[in-house]
Amino acid sequence: SAVISQKPSRDICQRGTSLTIQCQVDSQVTMMFWYRQQPGQSLTLIATANQGSEATYESGFVIDKFPISRPNLTFSTLTVSNMSPEDSSIYLCSVVHTRGGQEQYFGPGTRLTVT
Amino acid sequence: AQSVTQLDSQVPVFEEAPVELRCNYSSSVSVYLFWYVQYPNQGLQLLLKYLSGSTLVKGINGFEAEFNKSQTSFHLRKPSVHISDTAEYFCAVSPGGYQKVTFGTGTKLQVIP
Numbered sequence: 001s002a003v004i005s006q007k008p009s010r011d012i013c014q015r016g017t018s019l020t021i022q023c024q025v026d027s028q029v030t031m032m033f034w035y036r037q038q039p040g041q042s043l044t045l046i047a048t049a050n051q052g053s054e055a056t057y058e059s060g061f062v063i064d065k066f067p068i069s070r071p072n073l074t075f076s077t078l079t080v081s082n083m084s085p086e087d088s089s090i091y092l093c094s095v096v097h098t099r100g101g102q103e104q105y106f107g108p109g110t111r112l113t114v115t
Numbered sequence: 116a117q118s119v120t121q122l123d124s125q126v127p128v129f130e131e132a133p134v135e136l137r138c139n140y141s142s143s144v145s146v147y148l149f150w151y152v153q154y155p156n157q158g159l160q161l162l163l164k165y166l167s168g169s170t171l172v173k174g175i176n177g178f179e180a181e182f183n184k185s186q187t188s189f190h191l192r193k194p195s196v197h198i199s200d201t202a203e204y205f206c207a208v209s210p211g212g213y214q215k216v217t218f219g220t221g222t223k224l225q226v227i228p
Contacts, residue, residue, distance in 0.1 A: 004158075033215070042205065042220045043159075058215075092158055103149055104216055106159040 002027055002095050004107035012113045013083055020079045021110045023093035028073035030096065033104065034066070037090040046091075049076050083114045117142035117208050119219035127225045128196055136191040136222045138180075138206030148189040149207040149216070150180055159205065165189065166211075176200070201226045 003026040013019050023032065031050055035043040046066055047055040055068040070076045080087050090111050094104040120139045128134045140146065147166050151159040163174025170182040180191045189206060206219040 043218045045215055103161050103164050108158040
């Protein structure tokens, strides 16, 4: 398994500002994913982040709005830029462990409220 | 492409009663199947997974699921629920090979004392 931490755990931000969310894993992992979970809804994949390459974004998500960094095999950041109230969500990072069994392990999430 | 359908958005059940949470999927390729649980204000935790082999899969907390290829289903069951099982449950599917996981819309299990 993998132990994942996220910072911050929650934040309240003003419209038009940006927030960077950090994801730290306790072991080296090949692939990291960023998801959004809007209130009362399921998880939607934002992008896949591989170390040493550009993140791959899903339809409806763009790099200018959600820039991602993946500087090494244990760390990634997601920035939510120029926020609006519609960005209020839980943001979760997850990993597929290099020697795992295909399942994803999730961080505790970052609860973002935009006012 | 793949998709997951969880028909029941909410399932109320009395404590110590059995429960089944339904999950159907569609995919043009073979898939791996998962059930995750999300307790209030927490991230997702893996309950169980089906990769291959026996179609009856046992997971944590007394849950089990049965893979039915002909019906493209992966229903989650527990013979006797506890108050602490109150949570949201997500069924998920992946073609494997580190490809993305598709989640269902979730089923909120409410255990009534």
